Amino acid sequence: MRTLFCKPTVFERFDRESFRRRLSDHVRRWGIAYLLLIVAAALFQAHYAFGLNASPSLPQRFFLIHKGELPLRGQYVAFRWPGGGPYPAGVTFVKIIAGMAGDAVTRADREFFVNGMPVGQAKTTSRMGLPLEPGPTGILPAGRYYVRAPHPDSLDSRYRLTGWISDAQIIGRAYALF
Structure with a gap:
Protein backbone atom coordinates (compact mmCIF):
# COMPACT_ATOMS: atom_id res chain seq x y z
CA MET A 1 0.00 0.00 0.00
CA TYR A 48 38.50 -14.14 -40.08
CA ALA A 49 39.56 -14.68 -36.48
CA PHE A 50 41.58 -12.81 -33.92
CA GLY A 51 44.77 -14.23 -32.47
CA LEU A 52 46.65 -13.28 -29.34
CA ASN A 53 50.36 -13.97 -28.96
CA ALA A 54 50.71 -14.38 -25.21
CA SER A 55 54.48 -14.94 -25.27
CA PRO A 56 57.24 -12.41 -26.04
CA SER A 57 58.28 -14.41 -29.13
CA LEU A 58 57.01 -11.69 -31.50
CA PRO A 59 57.01 -7.91 -31.06
CA GLN A 60 53.28 -7.77 -31.83
CA ARG A 61 50.63 -9.26 -29.54
CA PHE A 62 47.32 -9.04 -31.42
CA PHE A 63 46.69 -10.46 -34.91
CA LEU A 64 43.89 -10.63 -37.46
CA ILE A 65 43.88 -14.09 -39.04
CA HIS A 66 42.56 -14.48 -42.59
CA LYS A 67 41.42 -18.10 -42.59
CA GLY A 68 42.47 -20.15 -45.60
CA GLU A 69 44.98 -17.61 -46.97
CA LEU A 70 48.39 -19.25 -47.33
CA PRO A 71 51.19 -16.89 -46.36
CA LEU A 72 54.42 -16.41 -48.28
CA ARG A 73 57.97 -16.45 -46.98
CA GLY A 74 58.51 -13.67 -44.44
CA GLN A 75 54.80 -13.33 -43.63
CA TYR A 76 53.03 -14.29 -40.43
CA VAL A 77 51.25 -17.63 -40.31
CA ALA A 78 48.67 -18.79 -37.77
CA PHE A 79 48.66 -22.52 -37.13
CA ARG A 80 47.32 -25.08 -34.68
CA TRP A 81 49.80 -26.51 -32.21
CA PRO A 82 49.95 -30.29 -32.75
CA GLY A 83 50.15 -31.02 -29.02
CA GLY A 84 52.93 -31.95 -26.71
CA GLY A 85 55.20 -29.98 -24.46
CA PRO A 86 53.72 -27.13 -22.46
CA TYR A 87 50.69 -26.55 -24.74
CA PRO A 88 47.59 -28.64 -25.45
CA ALA A 89 46.73 -29.61 -29.03
CA GLY A 90 44.84 -26.98 -31.00
CA VAL A 91 46.30 -23.84 -29.39
CA THR A 92 46.81 -21.13 -32.03
CA PHE A 93 50.43 -20.13 -32.64
CA VAL A 94 51.62 -17.22 -34.80
CA LYS A 95 55.12 -17.35 -36.31
CA ILE A 96 56.94 -16.18 -39.44
CA ILE A 97 57.37 -18.43 -42.49
CA ALA A 98 61.14 -18.83 -42.98
CA GLY A 99 61.19 -21.92 -45.22
CA MET A 100 58.86 -23.48 -47.79
CA ALA A 101 58.76 -26.59 -49.97
CA GLY A 102 62.09 -27.19 -51.69
CA ASP A 103 64.14 -25.09 -49.25
CA ALA A 104 67.18 -26.63 -47.57
CA VAL A 105 67.19 -26.57 -43.76
CA THR A 106 70.65 -27.17 -42.32
CA ARG A 107 72.23 -27.00 -38.91
CA ALA A 108 75.79 -26.32 -37.75
CA ASP A 109 76.00 -27.29 -34.08
CA ARG A 110 72.87 -25.50 -32.78
CA GLU A 111 72.65 -22.77 -35.45
CA PHE A 112 69.87 -23.28 -38.05
CA PHE A 113 69.93 -22.08 -41.66
CA VAL A 114 67.35 -22.00 -44.45
CA ASN A 115 68.98 -21.93 -47.89
CA GLY A 116 72.23 -20.85 -46.21
CA MET A 117 70.66 -17.90 -44.36
CA PRO A 118 70.76 -18.00 -40.53
CA VAL A 119 67.31 -18.28 -38.93
CA GLY A 120 68.16 -18.86 -35.28
CA GLN A 121 70.13 -20.76 -32.72
CA ALA A 122 68.54 -23.60 -30.78
CA LYS A 123 68.96 -23.58 -27.02
CA THR A 124 69.76 -26.70 -25.03
CA THR A 125 67.11 -26.07 -22.36
CA SER A 126 63.86 -24.15 -22.11
CA ARG A 127 63.27 -21.22 -19.73
CA MET A 128 61.79 -23.81 -17.36
CA GLY A 129 64.97 -25.90 -17.49
CA LEU A 130 63.52 -28.68 -19.67
CA PRO A 131 65.85 -30.21 -22.30
CA LEU A 132 65.21 -29.13 -25.90
CA GLU A 133 66.10 -31.29 -28.88
CA PRO A 134 67.02 -29.64 -32.19
CA GLY A 135 64.44 -29.78 -34.97
CA PRO A 136 64.69 -31.61 -38.28
CA THR A 137 67.03 -30.76 -41.15
CA GLY A 138 66.84 -31.56 -44.86
CA ILE A 139 64.83 -30.42 -47.87
CA LEU A 140 61.36 -29.21 -46.92
CA PRO A 141 58.81 -31.45 -48.68
CA ALA A 142 55.63 -30.15 -50.28
CA GLY A 143 53.12 -28.98 -47.70
CA ARG A 144 55.73 -28.38 -44.97
CA TYR A 145 57.03 -25.07 -43.58
CA TYR A 146 59.87 -23.93 -41.37
CA VAL A 147 58.54 -21.29 -38.94
CA ARG A 148 60.47 -18.93 -36.71
CA ALA A 149 60.23 -15.89 -34.49
CA PRO A 150 62.96 -13.37 -33.64
CA HIS A 151 62.92 -14.01 -29.88
CA PRO A 152 65.64 -16.44 -28.65
CA ASP A 153 63.08 -18.27 -26.46
CA SER A 154 60.56 -18.79 -29.27
CA LEU A 155 59.26 -22.35 -29.55
CA ASP A 156 59.59 -22.71 -33.31
CA SER A 157 60.99 -25.07 -35.98
CA ARG A 158 64.45 -24.97 -34.35
CA TYR A 159 63.06 -27.57 -31.95
CA ARG A 160 61.82 -31.10 -32.53
CA LEU A 161 58.75 -30.34 -30.41
CA THR A 162 57.50 -27.92 -33.09
CA GLY A 163 59.30 -29.28 -36.13
CA TRP A 164 58.12 -28.37 -39.59
CA ILE A 165 54.47 -27.41 -39.67
CA SER A 166 52.11 -28.94 -42.22
CA ASP A 167 49.40 -27.51 -44.47
CA ALA A 168 46.84 -29.28 -42.27
CA GLN A 169 47.94 -27.23 -39.23
CA ILE A 170 47.70 -23.85 -40.98
CA ILE A 171 44.69 -21.70 -40.13
CA GLY A 172 45.71 -18.84 -42.42
CA ARG A 173 47.81 -15.75 -42.83
CA ALA A 174 48.11 -13.52 -39.77
CA TYR A 175 48.24 -9.73 -39.93
CA ALA A 176 49.80 -7.85 -37.01
CA LEU A 177 47.39 -5.31 -35.52
CA PHE A 178 49.44 -4.19 -32.52
Missing part, protein backbone atom coordinates in the same frame (compact mmCIF):
# COMPACT_ATOMS: atom_id res chain seq x y z
CA ARG A 2 1.35 3.38 -1.01
CA THR A 3 1.24 6.40 1.17
CA LEU A 4 1.17 9.98 0.04
CA PHE A 5 4.91 10.51 0.65
CA CYS A 6 6.38 7.26 -0.81
CA LYS A 7 7.71 6.89 -4.32
CA PRO A 8 6.07 4.21 -6.44
CA THR A 9 7.96 0.92 -6.66
CA VAL A 10 9.24 -0.50 -9.91
CA PHE A 11 6.33 -2.92 -10.03
CA GLU A 12 3.80 -0.17 -9.47
CA ARG A 13 5.31 1.92 -12.28
CA PHE A 14 5.52 -1.01 -14.70
CA ASP A 15 2.85 -0.82 -17.33
CA ARG A 16 2.85 -3.98 -19.43
CA GLU A 17 1.07 -2.39 -22.39
CA SER A 18 3.43 0.58 -22.42
CA PHE A 19 6.41 -1.79 -22.34
CA ARG A 20 5.08 -3.81 -25.29
CA ARG A 21 4.50 -0.65 -27.28
CA ARG A 22 8.03 0.66 -26.57
CA LEU A 23 9.56 -2.72 -27.41
CA SER A 24 7.60 -2.93 -30.65
CA ASP A 25 8.70 0.58 -31.62
CA HIS A 26 12.31 -0.28 -30.82
CA VAL A 27 12.23 -3.47 -32.91
CA ARG A 28 10.64 -1.64 -35.84
CA ARG A 29 13.26 1.09 -35.66
CA TRP A 30 16.37 -1.03 -35.00
CA GLY A 31 15.45 -4.60 -36.05
CA ILE A 32 17.04 -4.40 -39.51
CA ALA A 33 20.23 -2.95 -38.01
CA TYR A 34 20.42 -5.80 -35.47
CA LEU A 35 19.83 -8.38 -38.20
CA LEU A 36 22.54 -6.85 -40.41
CA LEU A 37 24.94 -6.82 -37.47
CA ILE A 38 24.32 -10.52 -36.81
CA VAL A 39 24.81 -11.41 -40.49
CA ALA A 40 28.01 -9.31 -40.67
CA ALA A 41 29.39 -11.00 -37.54
CA ALA A 42 28.64 -14.46 -38.98
CA LEU A 43 30.33 -13.60 -42.29
CA PHE A 44 33.35 -12.15 -40.47
CA GLN A 45 33.71 -15.23 -38.28
CA ALA A 46 33.57 -17.52 -41.33
CA HIS A 47 36.62 -15.84 -42.90
Whole structure:
Protein backbone atom coordinates (compact mmCIF):
# COMPACT_ATOMS: atom_id res chain seq x y z
CA MET A 1 0.00 0.00 0.00
CA ARG A 2 1.35 3.38 -1.01
CA THR A 3 1.24 6.40 1.17
CA LEU A 4 1.17 9.98 0.04
CA PHE A 5 4.91 10.51 0.65
CA CYS A 6 6.38 7.26 -0.81
CA LYS A 7 7.71 6.89 -4.32
CA PRO A 8 6.07 4.21 -6.44
CA THR A 9 7.96 0.92 -6.66
CA VAL A 10 9.24 -0.50 -9.91
CA PHE A 11 6.33 -2.92 -10.03
CA GLU A 12 3.80 -0.17 -9.47
CA ARG A 13 5.31 1.92 -12.28
CA PHE A 14 5.52 -1.01 -14.70
CA ASP A 15 2.85 -0.82 -17.33
CA ARG A 16 2.85 -3.98 -19.43
CA GLU A 17 1.07 -2.39 -22.39
CA SER A 18 3.43 0.58 -22.42
CA PHE A 19 6.41 -1.79 -22.34
CA ARG A 20 5.08 -3.81 -25.29
CA ARG A 21 4.50 -0.65 -27.28
CA ARG A 22 8.03 0.66 -26.57
CA LEU A 23 9.56 -2.72 -27.41
CA SER A 24 7.60 -2.93 -30.65
CA ASP A 25 8.70 0.58 -31.62
CA HIS A 26 12.31 -0.28 -30.82
CA VAL A 27 12.23 -3.47 -32.91
CA ARG A 28 10.64 -1.64 -35.84
CA ARG A 29 13.26 1.09 -35.66
CA TRP A 30 16.37 -1.03 -35.00
CA GLY A 31 15.45 -4.60 -36.05
CA ILE A 32 17.04 -4.40 -39.51
CA ALA A 33 20.23 -2.95 -38.01
CA TYR A 34 20.42 -5.80 -35.47
CA LEU A 35 19.83 -8.38 -38.20
CA LEU A 36 22.54 -6.85 -40.41
CA LEU A 37 24.94 -6.82 -37.47
CA ILE A 38 24.32 -10.52 -36.81
CA VAL A 39 24.81 -11.41 -40.49
CA ALA A 40 28.01 -9.31 -40.67
CA ALA A 41 29.39 -11.00 -37.54
CA ALA A 42 28.64 -14.46 -38.98
CA LEU A 43 30.33 -13.60 -42.29
CA PHE A 44 33.35 -12.15 -40.47
CA GLN A 45 33.71 -15.23 -38.28
CA ALA A 46 33.57 -17.52 -41.33
CA HIS A 47 36.62 -15.84 -42.90
CA TYR A 48 38.50 -14.14 -40.08
CA ALA A 49 39.56 -14.68 -36.48
CA PHE A 50 41.58 -12.81 -33.92
CA GLY A 51 44.77 -14.23 -32.47
CA LEU A 52 46.65 -13.28 -29.34
CA ASN A 53 50.36 -13.97 -28.96
CA ALA A 54 50.71 -14.38 -25.21
CA SER A 55 54.48 -14.94 -25.27
CA PRO A 56 57.24 -12.41 -26.04
CA SER A 57 58.28 -14.41 -29.13
CA LEU A 58 57.01 -11.69 -31.50
CA PRO A 59 57.01 -7.91 -31.06
CA GLN A 60 53.28 -7.77 -31.83
CA ARG A 61 50.63 -9.26 -29.54
CA PHE A 62 47.32 -9.04 -31.42
CA PHE A 63 46.69 -10.46 -34.91
CA LEU A 64 43.89 -10.63 -37.46
CA ILE A 65 43.88 -14.09 -39.04
CA HIS A 66 42.56 -14.48 -42.59
CA LYS A 67 41.42 -18.10 -42.59
CA GLY A 68 42.47 -20.15 -45.60
CA GLU A 69 44.98 -17.61 -46.97
CA LEU A 70 48.39 -19.25 -47.33
CA PRO A 71 51.19 -16.89 -46.36
CA LEU A 72 54.42 -16.41 -48.28
CA ARG A 73 57.97 -16.45 -46.98
CA GLY A 74 58.51 -13.67 -44.44
CA GLN A 75 54.80 -13.33 -43.63
CA TYR A 76 53.03 -14.29 -40.43
CA VAL A 77 51.25 -17.63 -40.31
CA ALA A 78 48.67 -18.79 -37.77
CA PHE A 79 48.66 -22.52 -37.13
CA ARG A 80 47.32 -25.08 -34.68
CA TRP A 81 49.80 -26.51 -32.21
CA PRO A 82 49.95 -30.29 -32.75
CA GLY A 83 50.15 -31.02 -29.02
CA GLY A 84 52.93 -31.95 -26.71
CA GLY A 85 55.20 -29.98 -24.46
CA PRO A 86 53.72 -27.13 -22.46
CA TYR A 87 50.69 -26.55 -24.74
CA PRO A 88 47.59 -28.64 -25.45
CA ALA A 89 46.73 -29.61 -29.03
CA GLY A 90 44.84 -26.98 -31.00
CA VAL A 91 46.30 -23.84 -29.39
CA THR A 92 46.81 -21.13 -32.03
CA PHE A 93 50.43 -20.13 -32.64
CA VAL A 94 51.62 -17.22 -34.80
CA LYS A 95 55.12 -17.35 -36.31
CA ILE A 96 56.94 -16.18 -39.44
CA ILE A 97 57.37 -18.43 -42.49
CA ALA A 98 61.14 -18.83 -42.98
CA GLY A 99 61.19 -21.92 -45.22
CA MET A 100 58.86 -23.48 -47.79
CA ALA A 101 58.76 -26.59 -49.97
CA GLY A 102 62.09 -27.19 -51.69
CA ASP A 103 64.14 -25.09 -49.25
CA ALA A 104 67.18 -26.63 -47.57
CA VAL A 105 67.19 -26.57 -43.76
CA THR A 106 70.65 -27.17 -42.32
CA ARG A 107 72.23 -27.00 -38.91
CA ALA A 108 75.79 -26.32 -37.75
CA ASP A 109 76.00 -27.29 -34.08
CA ARG A 110 72.87 -25.50 -32.78
CA GLU A 111 72.65 -22.77 -35.45
CA PHE A 112 69.87 -23.28 -38.05
CA PHE A 113 69.93 -22.08 -41.66
CA VAL A 114 67.35 -22.00 -44.45
CA ASN A 115 68.98 -21.93 -47.89
CA GLY A 116 72.23 -20.85 -46.21
CA MET A 117 70.66 -17.90 -44.36
CA PRO A 118 70.76 -18.00 -40.53
CA VAL A 119 67.31 -18.28 -38.93
CA GLY A 120 68.16 -18.86 -35.28
CA GLN A 121 70.13 -20.76 -32.72
CA ALA A 122 68.54 -23.60 -30.78
CA LYS A 123 68.96 -23.58 -27.02
CA THR A 124 69.76 -26.70 -25.03
CA THR A 125 67.11 -26.07 -22.36
CA SER A 126 63.86 -24.15 -22.11
CA ARG A 127 63.27 -21.22 -19.73
CA MET A 128 61.79 -23.81 -17.36
CA GLY A 129 64.97 -25.90 -17.49
CA LEU A 130 63.52 -28.68 -19.67
CA PRO A 131 65.85 -30.21 -22.30
CA LEU A 132 65.21 -29.13 -25.90
CA GLU A 133 66.10 -31.29 -28.88
CA PRO A 134 67.02 -29.64 -32.19
CA GLY A 135 64.44 -29.78 -34.97
CA PRO A 136 64.69 -31.61 -38.28
CA THR A 137 67.03 -30.76 -41.15
CA GLY A 138 66.84 -31.56 -44.86
CA ILE A 139 64.83 -30.42 -47.87
CA LEU A 140 61.36 -29.21 -46.92
CA PRO A 141 58.81 -31.45 -48.68
CA ALA A 142 55.63 -30.15 -50.28
CA GLY A 143 53.12 -28.98 -47.70
CA ARG A 144 55.73 -28.38 -44.97
CA TYR A 145 57.03 -25.07 -43.58
CA TYR A 146 59.87 -23.93 -41.37
CA VAL A 147 58.54 -21.29 -38.94
CA ARG A 148 60.47 -18.93 -36.71
CA ALA A 149 60.23 -15.89 -34.49
CA PRO A 150 62.96 -13.37 -33.64
CA HIS A 151 62.92 -14.01 -29.88
CA PRO A 152 65.64 -16.44 -28.65
CA ASP A 153 63.08 -18.27 -26.46
CA SER A 154 60.56 -18.79 -29.27
CA LEU A 155 59.26 -22.35 -29.55
CA ASP A 156 59.59 -22.71 -33.31
CA SER A 157 60.99 -25.07 -35.98
CA ARG A 158 64.45 -24.97 -34.35
CA TYR A 159 63.06 -27.57 -31.95
CA ARG A 160 61.82 -31.10 -32.53
CA LEU A 161 58.75 -30.34 -30.41
CA THR A 162 57.50 -27.92 -33.09
CA GLY A 163 59.30 -29.28 -36.13
CA TRP A 164 58.12 -28.37 -39.59
CA ILE A 165 54.47 -27.41 -39.67
CA SER A 166 52.11 -28.94 -42.22
CA ASP A 167 49.40 -27.51 -44.47
CA ALA A 168 46.84 -29.28 -42.27
CA GLN A 169 47.94 -27.23 -39.23
CA ILE A 170 47.70 -23.85 -40.98
CA ILE A 171 44.69 -21.70 -40.13
CA GLY A 172 45.71 -18.84 -42.42
CA ARG A 173 47.81 -15.75 -42.83
CA ALA A 174 48.11 -13.52 -39.77
CA TYR A 175 48.24 -9.73 -39.93
CA ALA A 176 49.80 -7.85 -37.01
CA LEU A 177 47.39 -5.31 -35.52
CA PHE A 178 49.44 -4.19 -32.52
